[in-house]
Amino acid sequence: MRLIDKQLNVPEKILKMKDFNDTFELVKLAVNSKFNMHRAGLSLILQALPSRIGAYHILGSNVIVVNRTILNIIQQHKSIEEYNSYLFMVLVHEYLHSFGIIDELGVRQMTYDLCCSLLGIDHPASVMAKGDPSTLFPELNLLRGERFDEHFEVTKNFDKTTQSYIQ
Ligand SMILES: [Zn+2]
Numbered sequence: 001m002r003l004i005d006k007q008l009n010v011p012e013k014i015l016k017m018k019d020f021n022d023t024f025e026l027v028k029l030a031v032n033s034k035f036n037m038h039r040a041g042l043s044l045i046l047q048a049l050p051s052r053i054g055a056y057h058i059l060g061s062n063v064i065v066v067n068r069t070i071l072n073i074i075q076q077h078k079s080i081e082e083y084n085s086y087l088f089m090v091l092v093h094e095y096l097h098s099f100g101i102i103d104e105l106g107v108r109q110m111t112y113d114l115c116c117s118l119l120g121i122d123h124p125a126s127v128m129a130k131g132d133p134s135t136l137f138p139e140l141n142l143l144r145g146e147r148f149d150e151h152f153e154v155t156k157n158f159d160k161t162t163q164s165y166i167q
Contacts, residue, residue, distance in 0.1 A: 001117065008033055010118040014125070017084045020044055020155050027091045034114045037099055044091075044158040046071070055090045057097040064094040085125035089115060093129075 010030055017023050024044070032038045046068040049056075055066040066087075074083050093111045101107055108129070115126040 001120070004033065005118050008118060011120070011123065014084045014088055014119070015081055017088070020087075020158055023084065023087050023091055024095075024159055027088060027095050030088075030114060030118055031092060031095055034117055035096075035110065037096075039099060040159070042095070042098060042159050044155040046155060055094050057094045059097070059100070059102065062098070064091065064098065066090060066094075082124050085119075085123065086128060089125045089129050 008029065010026065013026050017026060024042070028038060041062050043063050045063055045065045047065050048069045049065070049067040051067075051070065053067055054070055055064060057064050071083075071087070074086050078086075089111060092114055093107055096107045096110055101110075112126065112129040115123065115129045119125050
């Protein structure tokens with residue numbers, strides 16, 4: 001691990017994340033440190049989605065949608081570290097897409113590289129970034145719902161530090 005990566009202390013910060021805003025601040029810090037990329041003004045939406053979709057970004061928009069059903073299941077069955085790691089990994093992935101990178105395998109590889117650099121190869125976020133999260137969370141197979149929920153909630157105060165840029 002590079003000294004600069006050690007100083008960021010992402011493993012410690014993942015344990016202390018309290019909300020989506022904390023998580024996203026850490027995601028931005030991590031992506032900027034690893035790839036020297038940054039942007040502002042994203043919104044996060046939580047929505048119940050089919051279980052095969054963890055999250056998605058609408059290309060060209062400033063919206064990241066995360067599957068609320070999966071978050072709920074992981075929160076109920078797993079440790080705070082695993083829950084926070086999942087959220088971190090998913091938001092890194094979608095954040096990278098928001099730079100216009102559409103190559104799915106490329107984004108997966110970048111997410112995995114970032115997690116390995118900043119967290120180490122054995123960290124839950126790295127393990128999840130490498131494979132399918134359901135290998136670590138068999139509980140996800142409990143999900144049977146395959147339809148989109150028409151109800152969704154917009155996360156308040158998300159990306160708060162850059163509110164003024166949101167159109
Ligand atoms: Zn993707």
